[in-house]
Amino acid sequence: MAKYSTADIRNIALVGHSGAGKTSLADAFLHTVGVTNRLGSVPEKTSHLDFMDEEKERGCSIDSAVIHIQQDGKEINVIDTPGSPDFIGLAIAALAGVETAACVIPASAGIEVNTRRMMEKAKDYGLGRMIVVNKIDAENANLERLLGLIQEMFGQACQPFNLPTGSGQGVVDCLTQADGESDFGSVADAHTALVEAVVEADETLMEEYLEKGEVSADKLSSAVARAIAAGSFVPVFFTNARSEVGVRELLSAVAAYAPSPIEGLKRVQKDGDEEKVVEPKIDGPFVGQVIKITGDPKSSIKYAVIRIHSGRIRS
Numbered sequence: 001m002a003k004y005s006t007a008d009i010r011n012i013a014l015v016g017h018s019g020a021g022k023t024s025l026a027d028a029f030l031h032t033v034g035v036t037n038r039l040g041s042v043p044e045k046t047s048h049l050d051f052m053d054e055e056k057e058r059g060c061s062i063d064s065a066v067i068h069i070q071q072d073g074k075e076i077n078v079i080d081t082p083g084s085p086d087f088i089g090l091a092i093a094a095l096a097g098v099e100t101a102a103c104v105i106p107a108s109a110g111i112e113v114n115t116r117r118m119m120e121k122a123k124d125y126g127l128g129r130m131i132v133v134n135k136i137d138a139e140n141a142n143l144e145r146l147l148g149l150i151q152e153m154f155g156q157a158c159q160p161f162n163l164p165t166g167s168g169q170g171v172v173d174c175l176t177q178a179d180g181e182s183d184f185g186s187v188a189d190a191h192t193a194l195v196e197a198v199v200e201a202d203e204t205l206m207e208e209y210l211e212k213g214e215v216s217a218d219k220l221s222s223a224v225a226r227a228i229a230a231g232s233f234v235p236v237f238f239t240n241a242r243s244e245v246g247v248r249e250l251l252s253a254v255a256a257y258a259p260s261p262i263e264g265l266k267r268v269q270k271d272g273d274e275e276k277v278v279e280p281k282i283d284g285p286f287v288g289q290v291i292k293i294t295g296d297p298k299s300s301i302k303y304a305v306i307r308i309h310s311g312r313i314r315s
Helices: 022-032 053-058 085-097 113-125 143-154 187-199 203-212 217-230 247-257
Strands: 009-015 065-071 074-080 100-106 128-134 158-160 162-165 170-173 234-238 268-271 274-277 287-296 301-310
Touching: 009 022, 009 085, 009 113, 009 247, 022 065, 022 074, 022 128, 022 247, 065 247, 074 085, 074 247, 085 113, 085 287, 085 301, 100 113, 113 128, 128 143, 128 217, 143 158, 143 234, 158 187, 162 234, 187 203, 187 217, 203 217, 217 234, 217 247, 234 247
Parallel strands: 009 074, 009 100, 100 128, 128 234, 158 234
Antiparallel strands: 065 074, 162 170, 268 274, 287 301
């Protein structure tokens, strides 16, 4: 088994309305990093995550699914959640196991009921948030208008981390690049807005930015996770999961900038009237939270998925 530190762990939940492409995105994660040798497809009933017969019949998730992948030396745990309002309880339960909620929004349908609900829940929980605009190849998609609606509904903290380019065949990074070609909007303007959102979470960087008008790439990079955790920055990514456009870039950004358990939300353990912050230490007392219980219909064995916040668990 690979060895990695707590600082190298990224825990994210894919949330949002049904049909946004969360499961397709998770399937694309698996294929992009080489865990699977074929790209799973929900419409073709070959998804690696929607594997239950009822999910295949419905063409949507009815339970959460967990995958583990490695990217750029980081261990990324992804929880794919159901998007139907009927199963929102399972999606909310998944938030207890992560530091980051990635809300997936379909480019054509836009912001729907569960999009708003899960964005609000993640904010109320104190989680870092990301937005993934998926299916950018949709014929009736107006990406510029959708980005405006996202900022109008969820605030100016939502800034594009990348922009689509080449008629949706690729993406251009707005953090490391201050210019370039995109399908809409100015890369330079996006870079400036992104930098300003990031430095808001760090007074020292804010002073440097106000004095010099720019921040070094190294300092900016190290501040992104803190800005996401603080809620002052909600990066917006553009993807097309079915053709794997923007998927590698999204994974690299998650590995580099999503808050680790050390940087992200610390859970609080209550003992009567006393509250104690649980520090994510391997050698600390064991503290875990069950976020999902599932059963194998063939063996009648029940399995618990546990998020470990401190210590270790052994069989």
